[in-house]
Amino acid sequence: MTEQRPLYExxxxxxxxxxxPPNTVGSIATRARGRNVERGITGLLVFDGQRFCQHLEGPREAVDALMQQxxxxxRHTDIRVVYQAPLAVRRYTGFGMGLAESEGPDLMAGVHVLEGETALRHFLALLPSFDING
Structure with a gap:
């Protein structure tokens, strides 16, 4: 994927x-994958049975439009952006939109209460613990 526009995350x-029901999430991710590829958006959606954390990256206009949707x-309540910034290089190059299930709410709880770069670092530190389906 050759980048022509600046990236944003x-x-x-x-x-x-x-x-x-929690099993709704798989079908949401499946439908989103195709649309996100068309928009140049990649990322990871993590679900713990109750809460979502999603890390999106792509052209700013596309990411902003997706966030508005x-x-x-x-299907979402209590939406809170915990980090947003320009991005130099994509983090998710092996798949378009990955889906991972957290081993329980405690693992993701930290991301939900943190903000800024601290939230991002916490989320990225958890990546090796996820079984990512992309």
Whole structure:
């Protein structure tokens, strides 16, 4: 994927709407993969059975447009952007949009309460512990 526009990254956390079953997440990720590839967006969605953390990267306009869609999506509540900044090089080059399930809510709890570079570093430090399906 040759980059022609500057990259931007966003890490956000949210909660799955209570009336939806957790197995909804797999179908959400499957549908999102194709659309994200078309937009030049890569990243990782982590779900712990209740909460999401998603790290998105791509052209700023595309990432901003996707975040606007996510903010309007009734499947998400308590959406909170914990980090956003320009990005020099993609972190996720082996897959378009990976999906990982956390081993439980305690592992992801730190990301949900942190902000800024501290939240990003915490999330990135967890990557080796995830079984990523991309």
């Amino acid at each position: 966003v890490l956000y956390c949210s909660t799955l709407t209570q009336d939806l 996510i903010e309007k999506d009734p």
